[in-house]
Amino acid sequence: MRQAGRYLPEYQKLRQKHTFVEMCTFPDLAVEVSLQPYRRFGFDAVIVFYDILFLAAAMGAPLEFTDQGPVFRQPIRRRPEVESLRQPDLESLEPAVGTGAILESLRRIRAEVPDGTSVLGFAGAPFTVASYLVEGSFQRSGDRIKRLLHEDPELVHGLLEKLASVTGEYLAAQVAAGADAVQLFDTWAGLLGAADFREFALPYQKAVLDRVAQTGAPTILYVKGGAHLLGELAKSGASVLSLDWRQSLPEVRRTLGAGIGLQGNLDPASLFAPPETVKQKVAALLDSMQRDPGYILNLGHGILPETPLASVEALVETVRNRE
Numbered sequence: 001m002r003q004a005g006r007y008l009p010e011y012q013k014l015r016q017k018h019t020f021v022e023m024c025t026f027p028d029l030a031v032e033v034s035l036q037p038y039r040r041f042g043f044d045a046v047i048v049f050y051d052i053l054f055l056a057a058a059m060g061a062p063l064e065f066t067d068q069g070p071v072f073r074q075p076i077r078r079r080p081e082v083e084s085l086r087q088p089d090l091e092s093l094e095p096a097v098g099t100g101a102i103l104e105s106l107r108r109i110r111a112e113v114p115d116g117t118s119v120l121g122f123a124g125a126p127f128t129v130a131s132y133l134v135e136g137s138f139q140r141s142g143d144r145i146k147r148l149l150h151e152d153p154e155l156v157h158g159l160l161e162k163l164a165s166v167t168g169e170y171l172a173a174q175v176a177a178g179a180d181a182v183q184l185f186d187t188w189a190g191l192l193g194a195a196d197f198r199e200f201a202l203p204y205q206k207a208v209l210d211r212v213a214q215t216g217a218p219t220i221l222y223v224k225g226g227a228h229l230l231g232e233l234a235k236s237g238a239s240v241l242s243l244d245w246r247q248s249l250p251e252v253r254r255t256l257g258a259g260i261g262l263q264g265n266l267d268p269a270s271l272f273a274p275p276e277t278v279k280q281k282v283a284a285l286l287d288s289m290q291r292d293p294g295y296i297l298n299l300g301h302g303i304l305p306e307t308p309l310a311s312v313e314a315l316v317e318t319v320r321n322r323e
């Protein structure tokens with residue numbers, strides 16, 4: 001999950017001088033911030049610094065990052081608004097709306113880190129990006145998007161189709177630019193029951209993941225609060241499922257069998273425990289997965305601001321001591 005950010009003093013130092021949008025869209029800054037956690041902790045993979053919502057900005061939806069999180073000031077709820085979303089020029093370096101920055105950052109990061117370190121690209125899945133576009137601002141209940149699914153399913157399908165085709169090309173371009181694997185974040189798909197998930201999330205995840213599969217790069221699919229959707233997620237075509245802390249990974253492994261990778265799922269809040277306790281928790285998670293070759297240890301969601309650095313160190317040390 002997120003590696004960089006507000007828990008790192010070196011990130012905060014740069015952040016005082018630049019806006020979040022500048023940090024993401026100026027490759028000099030984005031590369032520096034992407035590499036900060038790698039330099040400090042030596043993770044096995046580097047995730048490029050950017051945000052899932054810039055692709056929607058590149059399609060023409062005006063995006064702002066406020067203290068309360070991302071905001072689309074002109075939410076998309078009617079047909080002309082869906083139709084106005086355009087095909088982006090993925091290589092464009094236009095400030096704040098050009099996705100060329102993530103591609104350039106990936107090229108530079110790939111050139112900078114050793115072959116044995118993986119470089120990860122990412123995008124938001126169509127349902128999650130559509131949720132932000134329809135809601136307008138950050139929310140947890142998804143009232144607006146869920147209402148629209150039932151009021152005007154055709155409109156939502158039109159929006160999701162558009163997002164899926166652009167997102168597939170976008171991730172393929174990230175692979176061409178140097179990403180060894182890509183992660184698709186469907187953070188909000190867990191708001192849906194299984195039937196709505198099968199109609200509004202799964203087919204579009206699949207369309208994106210199928211496009212990436214043509215490049216040969218492995219894919220990681222993250223859904224928050226998706227325990228009730230496990231059987232469906234396994235049908236997405238993702239090489240790896242990234243799961244939150246609500247599920248027991250050994251149980252998931254028993255249910256799904258050995259054919260799929262699993263990533264997760266330490267609760268980010270648990271890093272607020274003393275380092276010794278963090279070590280015990282990480283060791284217990286590793287023990288529970290019994291050297292499963294298809295398992296990637298990670299958090300179950302993004303790292304929280306103010307997370308103690310000593311906890312991240314304790315996590316990395318515990319994993320390294322097992323190797």
Ligand code: CP3
Nearest residue numbers: 001002003004005020047048049050051052069185187302
């Ligand atoms: O992991 C990394 O270091 C890569 C960068 C990354 C960010 N966002 C940077 C970011 C990644 C992979 C994301 C993904 C993302 N962005 C998701 C999917 C994963 C998840 O967390 O569920 C979502 C839903 C978003 C949308 C988004 N961006 C929200 C809701 C917020 C505000 C909430 C928050 O955590 O602050 C952002 C802003 C954002 N994106 C920050 C970072 C480091 C914080 C900005 C700051 O420093 O002020």
